[in-house]
Structure formats: structure tokens, C-alpha cells
Amino acid sequence: MTTLKIRELKNKRSSLGHEATAIMQAAQDGNRAMTPDEETKFDALMDERDQVDRTIERMERLLEQDRQGIDDIPDDGRPGNRGGAEAARMDAWNAYLRDGRPGLTADHVRALNAGNDPEGGFLVAPEEFVNRLLANVDDQLPLRGLATVMRLTTAESLGVPTRDADLADATWTSEVGTGSQDDGLRFGKRELRPHPLAKRVKVSRTLLRRASMDPEQIVRERMAYRHATAQENAFMTGDGNQKPLGLFTVGNADLGGITTSRDRQVPTDGTRFVNDATNGYAADALIDAKYALKPQYHARARWLFHRLVLAEVRKIKDANDQYIWKAGLGDAPDTILEIPHVLSEFAPSTLADNDYIGMLGDFSFYWIVDALQFEIQRLVELYAEANQIGFIGRMESDAMPVLEEPFIRLQSNDTVA
Template sequence: MAKINELREKRAKIWEQAKAFLDSHRNETGILSAEDTAAYEKMEKDIVDLGHEIERQQKADDLERELNLPTSTPLVSKPDNVNRESKTGTASEKYNKAFWNQMRNRSTQEVRNILSEGVDSEGGFLVPETFENTLVQALDEELVIRQLAHTFTTASNAHKIPVVATRGKAMWTEENGAITDSDTSFGQKTIGAHKLCALIKVSEELLNDSAFDLESYFNQEFARRIGEAEEEAFVIGDGSAKPYGIFDDSEGGEVGVTAASTVTITADELIDLYYSLKAPYRKNGVWLLNDSTVNSIRKLKDSNGQYLWQPSIKDGETDTLLGKPVYTSSSIANAASGTKPIAFGDLSYYWIGDRQGVTFKRLNELYAANGQVGFLATKRVDARLIVPEAVKILKMKGTVSTGG
């Protein structure tokens, strides 16, 4: 924690120096000399590098806290996790042990009988509750969108959500005058269950090595692979065998501003995007963009000469743009002709539906010729923006689209 705070303070100090440098070294036309540009870009690179170091340190601290957690935390609920002996409703300790024995192929008849308590419809063994919860936490740390969105668990392939399409209005009328109908109309959004798979191959030698922490490896590697695939879909997914993303043309956020340039974003355009979002959504509004775009808008000022972007100083805070938190994702497009590099809105209206749990299958024969064993993780998830007006998009001049 102390290390992170130290890095944040150092980054903020360099940013203040960079702002002062810009203000003092611009010539009458507002342009830096080649030498001054190189000096500023060096400070800018230091700011970006420190930001990445802060992220790495935060992940390291989170991982250390995770590894220091007690290993005897009670297990709960699925899969059919009633303790047969105590009847307490907690997960079976035998199931958890049997699951990892099965992954290492140390199966006995007793193990298989225990595992039969938690078999999904496609024959895979449901992940024990402790491992599944850890995996979900890892996804939350890796994914920007999942942290900000509304997530829920669905029990069916089609979770229907009623949405108000148009609102009724009150009206003034003369005494005894005719009253015009103004009813509220309702629409409907559907959250399905798209299938996401990740395959890992492990050598038989490594698998049989009792010193190899199979659970920890699966936790980290499956979280990374599933997390990257989900993040990309939540950002630019087109709904074809995957969720609709926030930047999708047909089901994503509404275009609030179209930039005058194909590659350059101005301060006025960011301010226009901010105010294109209705005030109730602005209260919880956040910015979504990639690191390259943050880098290009860091020098922009408002009409009062104040920088739009401000670095975070305190632990737990994010950088801000026009006073609102900034979140970055590598899945978001760069500023180029026709792309959508920036979104601003309330992402609690982006709903993510997780169905069932994560399931595993051990593939003994498929890679046996190579001396490997395959492990297949499967989860079902869907997502979409329930209220498109809750997110506004900045689109660059041009005709090429990044979403849909």
C-alpha cells in the first residue's frame, strides 16, 4: 500500500511539472520546439510508465492478499453441496478433494461416486464453490467492464428484461377540454447464454508432480483467457455467438459527438460528449478509452485553461477527465477514420448475465500422443446495454466502424 501511494505521489508530481513545462515553453503560436517536444514526451512517458507500475503493484498486492487468505473458509451451496453427514448446507469437503483428484486422474470408485453429485447437463464436473468464487474474483480484477456493469445470475437461456420505451406525459387542458392519451410503452431486452470455452494442455509429468499447484495455475490461466475474451466482447461484441458490446453499432451506446477530424480529438468535443449525456446518467458517468487515447488527450485544456485530465493521487482513486473517473481497456479502438475511441456513460445499465457456474472436463485421449492432458473450462454468459441513451459515444470522422 505504501509503495502504491509513493508511486501515485511521484506520478502526480511529474504531471504538475509537465503542465508547468507546457505552459512556460510554448511560443507565441502555442507550439513547442523540437527540443521542448522531446523533453515533454520524456515526462509523458514517465507518467504512463508509472501508471503501469501502479497497476502491476496493485495486482501484486491483491494476489498476496489472496494467497494469505485462510484455506479453511467454509464452502457453500452448489453443486448439490449439502454435507451428507452434518446436514449444515455447506459444500461437501469430499467433493472438493475429489474434484482435484479427478483433475489429476487419481480416480477411485469412491471419488467418482462423490463427483456424481455435481455433474452438469453436458457431463462436465461443476467447479467446487471455493475455486469458482476465486475465479470470479480474478475476472473482476482483470476486466474493466465487469467491474462497472450490473451483473446477475440467470437460470435459463433467455432472461427477459422489460424496458420502458416511451414515457407518458402530463398535459395542460382547458376546463371540460379533451384529454389526449399519453401512455407509457414498454419494450423488452433479452439476455441469453453464449458459450465461452478455454482449453489448457498440461504435460503428464507436470500433472503428476505433487509439488505443482494445479488449482492455482488453473485459477490464474483460465481467468486470464476467459477475462480477455469477455472484455473484448463486452466492448465491441456484435451479438453473433457472443454478447453485444458497448461500442456496437446496433445495440451499443448512442453516438453523442462526431469528431471533426479523423485522428484528432479536441477539448470542445470531449466537453460536448460530456453534456450530450443526460444529467441523471452523468451522476454515475465514467469514461472508457484506451491508453493511447488517454495519451493524446492529456494535454487538452478547457476554456479556463484547466487541464481536462487529472491523475489520481490517493489509493483507490482513478484518474479523472472533466471530474469523472477514467477507465482504460485495450479492446477499445484507437482514434482513426470512422472508429469509436471514447465512451462516456453510466455502465450500471450494461447488464451481464452469468448462467450456471464454470465447468471443467478432463480430456485424457485427445492429446495423449503428445504426452499431454487437456482441460476444458466452459462458462455461459451474455450481456447488453439495456438503455442505449445511458452511454454516449464519440465517433471519429469517417465511414469505417469498429463495432457491429
């Protein structure tokens, strides 16, 4: 049934792509720009296609997990479908989420190893809960699917070797020669240290007691959403001080990250990209950005934009009055200069002078380190008047670009001002 649904969604995606392409082609054939109505319809079609893409990705991931037996826990998370010690831990965890410390029996306490928590404060979540929470966070953050993500279970930090200076080219020599000695290779080290990240969510007491899904699922989904938005914000613009170092944060020799040497200017008028001989060609600037990135990074490279900036990118034409945006057909993704894109709500969204407006990069060189320990505190009295229970969740994470070479950052240059 899942395979059939995926096939139907792919057919729908293909149909939406063909319809959007037809609108764009009609404008190109008429040697004109799209009309406002055509732009509105085109954007609506592409937004719907993006939603279908995300649904297909989620369903294919679940299908692959089923095939490999990676996750044998059903979506409803019912304890009856688990077994052994893990069942006991998750039953105890659900009892704590639903009823707090008074709901825990002696067996529950042993299962949760909660002996160090006599006042019913923080409890360390079972590993199964944490893994599914992190999986939910991954689903909500496209960057985490492209980045290199690691889990720390014992060490406090992860050292990242970085090449500060490289060797010169090898030299041609004789059969028995070894070439000249080169002492130019130098390595530095950046450290990724997971920092605490906390969020409070409120859940209806009635919902916890009466919902068909387990409290575990309710709390996990809300926690995942709130932790995901906080992380994505930091992944974009975090200053690296007790939080991740963001992609759009200017790096330096001490901080690491991406320095201004990787910035490229794109002509704008403060609100839109410009494309004329007087003020410059935005299309040319994006082409220059693509080829400023070494070809070994192109295969995994992605453009990164906010949706409002992407809407303007879709309207850019080259010097021959042709759109640089190409809608994908069938299973092919949409591309900008043959490179797919990803969207983030926390990427820069304005085109004012000197604003960062997007990025091109191989995001596998953005490293994310999570600490597996996740704690939840249950708040009963604070929201009693609203018939709600509060949950404070704490996890630890850190991230940063470990090499700046695989990234090109785009900056607005208001040529009209």
C-alpha cells in the first residue's frame, strides 16, 4: 500500500512539474516575462510540488526502515508492541509523563533508574525515546539531512582536525628519486562541544489521559518541533558562544567558520535582484558563485535560501532573457544552474544592501554533534489553572562548518541605491 501511494505521489509531482514548466515555456516562447497571474499560479504549483516531495521523502524513509528492520516500533508507540527490558522502561516513562512521580511504581523506578530523583525532578529519557526524538528533529531540518551528524555517548567534546596549510604539488623525479622535502603541511583543531539546549512545552492534562496515542508520542513530537526550530536558527546565524556556529556568521582565525573571503556579491535594488547592463546581472553573479566552488564539491552541493529569497531567484533571467530556474521533471529535483536547492525559514530573508541572501555549499562539511542524554522535567502546579502540564526538555548539541572552502556565501549589493 505504501509503495502504491509513493508511486501516486511521484506521478502527481511529475504532473505539477510539467504544468509549471508549461507556464514558464509559454512566457519564453512569447519572449516576455510571466504575467502576475502566471507567476502566482507558477509559485503555487511549485509550492505544492515541494510539499509532495517532502511527503515522498518521509514515506520512502519509513519504507526503507521497514525493509531493513531498522525501526520495529510502530508509529503509535504502543507499549504492547515492545518487549523485554525496553518495554518496562517505556511503560515507566509513559507513566511518568502521564501522572508524574506519584504514578511510578517500585518496578518503574528501577526500570528508569530514577533512584537519584527523590523529588520527581529531572529524569533521563530512555534511549529509544531519545533516538526517535532526534529522528523527528532530523525530519524537520533539511540541513541535518545534508550535514555530517555524530552522536557523543561518553566523550565531552569532539576535536575536528582542520588543514591550515597544505603541501605543494608533487615534483617529477627519477625512478629512484623521492622528490623534495616539503614541511608546509599544518593542521589546526577546532572543538565541537555539545551545549545545553532547553525548551518548555505545555500539554493538556485531558489530552495526556484520554488521547489514543501515548504521552510519549505527544511530548516527543512537541519537543522535537521546538528543539528543531531553535537548532535551525543557530545553524544559520548562531554566534558560536555556547551554541552552534552558524553558516551566515562571519568566521575568523580564532572562531573558525566561514570568513568573508568566501562571500560573493549579487546585484539587487534592495528588494529584488537586478538584471541589466547598468546595474549588473544577478544571473551572472550566481554563475560566478557556482564556478567559484571547486568542481569536486558540485556533486553534493546545494543552494540554501529562505523561501522569500527563492521566490525572487525564480524570476532571474540570464543575459539572453532566459530563466536560470529549471523546474524538475519526473523524479528530477528543481535546479538553479543545474544544482538543487534547500529552504530554511531561518536563512536570511531580506535583500537590503550588504545582507547575506543565500549560500551554495557542500553541507557535509557542516558538522553537528549531539549528546544522547535527554532530560525532561514535569511541571504540575505551574499550569494547573489552565488544566495543563508543562514539560521542560534539555538536550545538548553543537555544530559548525569545519572547512570554509566548500561554501560560497551570497551577499546583496544594492547597485541601484
